[in-house]
Amino acid sequence: MTRPTRLGLAIALALSTLPAHAADPTTQQLLARIAALEQRLAAVEAANAAPVATVAPDELDQRLRVVERRQELDAEADAAKAASAPALSLNDNGLSVKSAAGDFEVKLRGLVQADARHFGGDTSAAQTDTFLFRRIRPTLEGSFGKLVGFRLTPEFAGDSATIVDAYVDLKFDPRATVRIGKLKGPIGLERLQSGGATAFIERGFPTELAPNRDLGVQLQGELAGGGLSYAAGVFNGAPDGRDAATTNPDGDFELAARVFAEPWKNSANALSGLGFGIAASHGDKHGSGNNFLPRYRTPGQVQFFNYRSTVLADGEHLRVSPQAYYYGGRLGLLGEYISSRQEVRAANGTRADLENTAWQVTAGYVLTGEDASYRGVLKPSNAFTLGGEGWGAFEVVGRYGRLDIDHDAFPLFADPNVASSAARSWGIGLNWYLNANVKLVANYARTAFDAAPGATARDDEDIVFTRAQFSF
Amino acid sequence: MKIRHSLLLSALVLAFGAAHAADKTLLNVSYDPTRELYADVDRAFAAQWKRQTGETLTIRASHGGSGKQARAVIDGLEADVVTLALSADIDAIADKGKLLPANWQSRLPHNSAPYASTIVFLVRKGNPKKIHDWDDLAKPGIGVITPNPKTSGGARWNYLAAWAWASREYRDGGKVLDFLTRLFKNVPVLDTGARGATTTFVERGIGDVLIAWENEALLTLDEADTRAGFEIVVPSISIKAEPPVAWVDRNVARHGTRKQAEAYLRFLYSPQGQALAAKHFYRPAEPDKVADKAALARFPAVDQVTIDGAFGGWKKAQAEHFADGGFFDRIYRPGS
Numbered sequence: 001m002t003r004p005t006r007l008g009l010a011i012a013l014a015l016s017t018l019p020a021h022a023a024d025p026t027t028q029q030l031l032a033r034i035a036a037l038e039q040r041l042a043a044v045e046a047a048n049a050a051p052v053a054t055v056a057p058d059e060l061d062q063r064l065r066v067v068e069r070r071q072e073l074d075a076e077a078d079a080a081k082a083a084s085a086p087a088l089s090l091n092d093n094g095l096s097v098k099s100a101a102g103d104f105e106v107k108l109r110g111l112v113q114a115d116a117r118h119f120g121g122d123t124s125a126a127q128t129d130t131f132l133f134r135r136i137r138p139t140l141e142g143s144f145g146k147l148v149g150f151r152l153t154p155e156f157a158g159d160s161a162t163i164v165d166a167y168v169d170l171k172f173d174p175r176a177t178v179r180i181g182k183l184k185g186p187i188g189l190e191r192l193q194s195g196g197a198t199a200f201i202e203r204g205f206p207t208e209l210a211p212n213r214d215l216g217v218q219l220q221g222e223l224a225g226g227g228l229s230y231a232a233g234v235f236n237g238a239p240d241g242r243d244a245a246t247t248n249p250d251g252d253f254e255l256a257a258r259v260f261a262e263p264w265k266n267s268a269n270a271l272s273g274l275g276f277g278i279a280a281s282h283g284d285k286h287g288s289g290n291n292f293l294p295r296y297r298t299p300g301q302v303q304f305f306n307y308r309s310t311v312l313a314d315g316e317h318l319r320v321s322p323q324a325y326y327y328g329g330r331l332g333l334l335g336e337y338i339s340s341r342q343e344v345r346a347a348n349g350t351r352a353d354l355e356n357t358a359w360q361v362t363a364g365y366v367l368t369g370e371d372a373s374y375r376g377v378l379k380p381s382n383a384f385t386l387g388g389e390g391w392g393a394f395e396v397v398g399r400y401g402r403l404d405i406d407h408d409a410f411p412l413f414a415d416p417n418v419a420s421s422a423a424r425s426w427g428i429g430l431n432w433y434l435n436a437n438v439k440l441v442a443n444y445a446r447t448a449f450d451a452a453p454g455a456t457a458r459d460d461e462d463i464v465f466t467r468a469q470f471s472f
Numbered sequence: 473m474k475i476r477h478s479l480l481l482s483a484l485v486l487a488f489g490a491a492h493a494a495d496k497t498l499l500n501v502s503y504d505p506t507r508e509l510y511a512d513v514d515r516a517f518a519a520q521w522k523r524q525t526g527e528t529l530t531i532r533a534s535h536g537g538s539g540k541q542a543r544a545v546i547d548g549l550e551a552d553v554v555t556l557a558l559s560a561d562i563d564a565i566a567d568k569g570k571l572l573p574a575n576w577q578s579r580l581p582h583n584s585a586p587y588a589s590t591i592v593f594l595v596r597k598g599n600p601k602k603i604h605d606w607d608d609l610a611k612p613g614i615g616v617i618t619p620n621p622k623t624s625g626g627a628r629w630n631y632l633a634a635w636a637w638a639s640r641e642y643r644d645g646g647k648v649l650d651f652l653t654r655l656f657k658n659v660p661v662l663d664t665g666a667r668g669a670t671t672t673f674v675e676r677g678i679g680d681v682l683i684a685w686e687n688e689a690l691l692t693l694d695e696a697d698t699r700a701g702f703e704i705v706v707p708s709i710s711i712k713a714e715p716p717v718a719w720v721d722r723n724v725a726r727h728g729t730r731k732q733a734e735a736y737l738r739f740l741y742s743p744q745g746q747a748l749a750a751k752h753f754y755r756p757a758e759p760d761k762v763a764d765k766a767a768l769a770r771f772p773a774v775d776q777v778t779i780d781g782a783f784g785g786w787k788k789a790q791a792e793h794f795a796d797g798g799f800f801d802r803i804y805r806p807g808s
Binding site for chain 1: 672
């Protein structure tokens with residue numbers, strides 16, 4: 001109760017006690033009574049306030065200090081908890097969860113490619129125009145401690161789900177990592193590019209002669225501050241251009257190795273984007289069919305060469321591939337050559353050592369000024385915004401390539417139904433990077449063929465492929 | 473072809489494995505108040521090791537509440553050596569983590585305890601609350617600072633010293649529990665470690681008495697900033713606290729540091745190691761090795777019980793007093 005309220009109440013009580021019949025008091029009498037009541041009220045208030053005054057200042061100070069210290073300890077505990085809590089991040093690189101110390105991490109990434117494919121009207125190899133999913137690949141990758149890394153990538157774009165990559169890395173040192181599982185063989189330069197980063201929708205001819213995914217164990221690493229990288233491994237042995245079988249059908253292994261140098265990688269000069277190297281594989285293959293012998297395809301993914309079903313791979317298989325790229329500012333150049341030599345045996349016992357070769361040169365130029373790279377345009381300077389000023393990044397690309405079949409393959413070893421002796425292809429394309437995650441692609445390519453001896457050349461192949469790609 | 477390729481790869485793997493051999497680093501996971509001691513020990517041992525072997529050894533240290541540190545090692549903190557506040561914490565690493573053998577304590581002299589300490593009171597200068605013995609700590613209006621026995625090895629020693637006094641004083645279990653209940657009712661803040669409790673008492677000015685490691689109390693009186701504000705009270709009875717040390721077998725095997733880790737711990741028993749212990753106010757296990765007798769004279773005579781004699785060893789004490797549902801949980805409830 002506040003002082004004025006108490007005072008008012010006291011005055012009211014005092015007045016109410018006056019006899020009704022008494023004569024009206026004088027002003028002096030009333031003032032005297034009010035003064036007396038005020039004295040009594042002050043005494044009561046002093047009495048009421050006394051208990052508060054018994055709390056010593058020292059005790060209050062201690063209470064305050066305790067509260068502050070508890071808050072301090074709570075804050076320390078919260079900070080310690082936050083420091084040990086895993087960090088969750090979601091951005092244009094995907095979803096990741098990382099331990100506080102940083103040595104445990106799991107990342108979810110993805111690549112989806114939806115294509116519309118049109119084949120020119122006068123091609124003799126009938127292909128239907130189509131929409132298709134070229135790749136639907138979620139990737140789970142990361143590290144468990146400093147030693148162990150992993151990657152698991154299934155493929156859902158085909159008729160049934162398959163495993164594309166599945167490997168574990170033992171990271172002893174940046175100079176020495178052992179990779180075990182299913183992985184890309186270390187041969188083709190364009191093959192080793194991510195499927196979402198290639199300049200064209202489909203890779204060029206050299207990739208048809210390089211192994212795709214294979215099962216095995218590979219030692220790899222970087223030396224000289226990343227200026228020199230190497231990979232060497234033992235694999236089941238994949239046929240040209242395709243994945244290896246799930247097991248090793250002939251019991252023979254293939255040794256593959258690659259050395260790639262970027263001597264000026266860490267320098268800020270015009271050559272810093274130059275890389276060159278050589279790769280090779282060697283092993284024996286014994287068997288017939290798709291697990292041993294290749295079927296070569298055009299950039300439109302149409303077969304133009306195959307072996308007869310009765311032909312066997314029967315002996316040494318050697319690939320050699322010199323390769324180089326240059327990325328300087330907006331300009332990107334990639335070139336590779338590959339020779340694939342395989343001992344084969346026909347049904348009648350005739351043997352041959354057939355050497356097929358391919359090469360390509362691919363050039364790209366980023367019109368909007370971003371840097372070209374082996375991994376494509378990583379992030380447009382001005383991402384596309386609907387109704388805004390940003391248009392993303394545009395890159396024009398061109399490619400010429402050729403694949404030659406060993407003349408000795410004709411007529412005994414080549415399938416007469418799919419038997420061009422060479423294919424030459426040129427193509428142009430436009431890549432539109434809307435942002436770091438979406439890329440639209442349009443390609444035109446024309447492929448011409450040399451006929452097998454005594455046969456008629458097939459019609460040129462004209463293709464218009466387009467792609468919408470979403471990756472993170 | 474098969475064999476040739478396999479051999480090639482094996483040779484490559486082995487070659488890189490050998491090349492991977494790197495400089496040696498030791499991680500010492502220790503408890504709260506040993507920061508200054510091991511900063512000196514690490515410098516001295518690394519220099520000696522370099523002289524003796526030519527090898528450059530980097531010694532890293534991690535400090536925190538002893539129980540918390542033990543759990544961190546069990547959970548994967550790759551300690552090469554542990555120098556904790558009590559053997560129960562290293563036992564836990566052996567039992568739960570299987571990182572070292574159960575008989576680890578027999579591998580080094582003095583039950584693997586190269587130094588010891590005891591529990592004393594640190595009070596404000598002039599002892600305004602007239603605190604002289606354990607019973608004063610349970611009186612109403614006394615603010616007692618001690619860390620949490622669930623996380624701090626030092627706090628467990630504090631608790632057991634109080635228990636030892638009460639057992640001798642009351643000779644009645646109910647009265648002992650009542651005494652400890654009243655004592656912990658006077659604790660306004662439970663820090664997780666001994667160093668945090670010292671901060672609470674000395675720097676934050678909370679409480680009337682800090683139950684402290686003797687070395688921590690002497691350190692406070694040794695520092696120019698704080699020596700004028702405090703004094704030590706030696707209770708009528710205390711406990712001999714023997715912080716043990718051990719190398720962590722599985723981790724040193726993985727790191728290739730067994731030789732370095734064992735030498736590091738044996739260094740603690742050397743004259744230089746014992747002198748450093750005394751310098752940092754730990755009672756050396758082998759005081760004869762310490763040439764500086766003045767350093768030894770700083771330790772007052774204290775009537776001490778031992779963990780084995782009064783409590784049947786750490787394993788028993790841990791189970792009875794500090795395990796979930798143990799005596800400590802009965803006498804202390806947060807917020808009560």
